[in-house]
Amino acid sequence: MTHIELRGVQKWFGAVQVIKDLNLTIEDGEFIVMLGQSGCGKTTTLRAIAGLETIDEGDILIDGKPVQHLKCSARDIAMVFQSFSLYPHMTVYENIAFPLRATGMGKSGIDEAVRAIAKVLRITELLDRRPSALSGGDMQRVAIGRALVRHPKAMLMDEPIGALDAKLREEMRAEIKRLHVKQGSTTIYVTHDQVEAMSLADRIVIMHEGVLQQVGAPEEVYQQPQNLFVAQFVGSPVMNVSPAIVRSEGADVSVAIDAAVPGFAFPPELLGKLNGHAGSGALKLGIRPEAVLVSRQPQPGYVPVVAHIIEPLGSHDIVDLKVGAEILRARTPSGFVPKAGEAVHARVDPAQAHFFDTSSGKSLGVRL
Amino acid sequence: MAAVQTTSERALNRIAIVGVLIATIIFLAPIYWIVSTSFKPRNLATTIPPTVLFEPEISPFVKLVLRRSQLREQPTPEEYAAAPWWERLVFDGGEKVVRDGQGNVQLSGYPSRFVNSLIVAIVSTVLAVGMGTITAYGFSRFKVKGEQDWLFFILSTRMLPPVVVAIPMFLMYRVVGLNDTHLGLIILYTAFNLSFSVWLMKGFIDEIPKEYEEAALVDGYTRMEAFFKVVLPEAATGIAATAVFCFITAWNEYAFALIMTRRTAQTAPPFIPSQVGSGLPDWTVIASGTFLFLLPVAIFTFLLRNHLLRGMSFGAIRK
Incomplete structure (x- = not known):
């Protein structure tokens, strides 16, 4: 059971306030998509949950416990980066095994877990390769595998398919959905693409200039936009x-x-x-x-x-x-x-x- | 590049190749001179025009490592026959090997100078690159107050030529007793190379995407572990390049070594020319000393060549 809550979160970069009094509750197993233009604070929010960014005010609670003062490694959260960030000096196998090594798991346990997740992601035959020898879609599968392998409390994805071409993006979108249905891990997904948001999300969180605009199921956000920004941001062509x-x-x-x-x-x-x-x-x-x-x-x-x-x-x-x-x-x-x-x-x-x-x-x- | 070359392009290409060949010959000529001289018999070393074809000898190297003195009288045939091959080579040159009271062969000053050079260059390179990498990482990844000023300050330590600070350093070293010690030279070379190492490594570490460490942090590692497991392997190329430069600087340094050391810690660079002045110079011995002195840098660079040539990160980050 993972339950994430943001209470009154505020964050400044110098004089610029990038997150303004953000309150949000994410239920166990939910797929939340944070949608907004670049610079709206969605990625900063995600990084703050991961522990890569500190917050100036407010609380971030995971399962009811405040974690804003904890290091990333103590939060048990996995993240997939837009750039994938696969370690180039390690093979695919080592990349996926890397988070397990941090937990001090035994060799056979690691091997079992890596092969199991590779099977789910259909990348078993790539395990001995280096990241540089992979296609964009496979890199992304490996990145997701690395995130999922230790069964984290929550999975954060920062525009994970933003770097792929249109056709592959569509394919991976379906794959991410399939994985979520199968694994059921609580997921927070950041994107600026409203089609991605609509197709993946259980609930969409729309942000603009650091302010949360609306939270709701995709059809709710589409059919009952609470303000002009949401109305014009969601839907194509524009309202x-x-x-x-x-x-x-x-x-x-x-x-x-x-x-x-x-x-x-x-x-x-x-x-x-x-x-x-x-x-x-x-x-x-x-x-x-x-x-x-x-x-x-x-x-x-x-x-x-x-x-x-x-x-x-x-x-x-x-x-x-x-x-x-x-x-x-x-x-x-x-x-x-x-x-x-x-x-x-x-x-x-x-x-x-x-x-x-x-x-x-x-x-x-x-x-x- | 065009798949088909025009005639003029081909001609230009040939001219370029000829030009490069000529340049290579000019640049390599002194090295050829040294290497060939170090294998010449003494009487051929200074002939004009230079002798190009000769039977190579190993005697200059034997003479280089042994302490010798002029023969007053020729050895008897029995003495000559009983002597090992290297001693005979010395006899042939009209000299004899110096032995101590127990009859042990005495070595010349060169081997210990060579070892001193190795100790000082290796230790100072390890220190300068290690400290430089950590400092560069700090500057690259964290907000340091007055970062630009600090970096300029670090670089400014290199702006004075060594000769300018040599005298004050000499006086300071005399007071603290670091004159003519390995530690003294190591500290000096480390300090001298550190600024260079920090700047070079900062450039390399800036190139390593931050996301690698962030991924490692999220994967459950501490920042220290992320540094060792992710940043260091990624920076290997930069570390190798920096190490080569620091090693070359420390290995070739002359001015400080000349002033700060006399015997115990003297390195090869001030020693080799000092031999020119003692009596009638044997150029073959000096050349062989120089040739041996060239080898470690060549070997070190050769061993690290893959790292020096390899690209920084090879495409696991999509931009």
Whole structure:
């Protein structure tokens, strides 16, 4: 059972605060992905848990015991580095055996453990090689093997597949998932790639400028972003965010993203849920491209727009629609809008619309 | 490089090869001169033009290690016949081997000077490289207050030519009784090489990615263990290169050795030229002494050549 808790963690590099009052609880066997841009403090947090970085304030608890004053070697945590950091003067076998040697384990015990983990990772035939003779994917397998071999309390991974090419990255992503399911070790994984985060995580932790933005299951983070940063960071293509002008004429409620064009139809209960924010003008509408519906024929509730740029992606197209002066990106079936400049009609799905307060960036939590 | 060379490229290539050959011949000529002279009979050593073809002799080396004196009278045929082969070589040169009261053969000053050189150079190299590596590691991996100033200060100890500090050092050494001792020379050479060793090793250790040690720390080792098990093997190339340079400096040092030592701790460099002045110089003996003196550096460098040539880390870190 491993339970990791961060309580009020603060960290400065000189005058720059890189971690701001971070509170996080990680349950046993959980796969946590820390997601954020470079410099957001995610790697520093990971290194602080490992003991490679000291913290200025707060507590790091492993199984309820504060460890922030302990050395790395006393924390029983394993780490996989982005650079893999395989010792070049040792063979693959020696690399994997290295952490076991630190524990003073006997020769036969080490041999058994190394061969067992090599079998799981399918690198048995590489054991006698030097790291320099390995491919990127195999290096990464060895690095993971070295981390897993002594059954650490937790496994930390710092962009472990960031250095691989796209195809291999996809392959290794699946492999990491398979290993986690098989070994069930508590894992904290750092990445800036939201696809990796979505596909691997039990829960995603999103950080920005040292501040934790949101913690939640991948679908929760995707469907209910708590603020503009999360909304725009998670999901590809990026969520459309534009100023929202709420209009109500009698029973009809609409939301326009440009004052000069008609608004998109919304159910009347929107007004109540916006809770007074409607008139303020300080409101933003966030809408994911798949929630923008496009029609070639005029239909009730649809607004005439012009297709501006079309990006064909094979399985689907991303179409930039010009709505007044604003651009709304829509996801359409492949070839649905034949060419740029075409006049089409669009509406937004109110059930997938997000409203944010412009000044704070916070979501108003409107669900329709 | 193009797979197919044009005619002009080929011509340039040939000219370059010829140029390199000429340069090599010029650079190696003095070494050839010394080596060939050390195997020449005495009467051929100073002929003009130089003798190129001759029957090599080992007598200069025999004379080098033995204490000799001029023969006043020729040995009797019985004496000559009874003498071992090396003594006969000395007789042939018109000299005899000096023996003490018990009839033991006396050695010349060279073997003990050679041993002194070995002791002083090896010990000071080990000390300078060892201390330099640890210091460089500290500067490379930890935040040291005023790091740049310290590094400059360390380097500045090398800015004065040895001759400038030789006299004050001599006086200080006389007071503390370090004159003409091995320890005195070892301390001097270690101090002199340390700044160089720190700077060179810092460059090498900076090149070793920090992640190796961090991986070792996370793998359950202390920083000390990580240093010995991960950093040192990775720095082997740098250590070898630094050791070669320190060894060469200590081995060849002349000025301090000349001033600070007389007999007990005198090294080979001040000894060899001192032989030129004693009587009619036997150039073959001096050449053989010089030739033997060249060997340890050549052997040391040869043994470490793989380390010197090998790249720093070979691709286990992806950048």
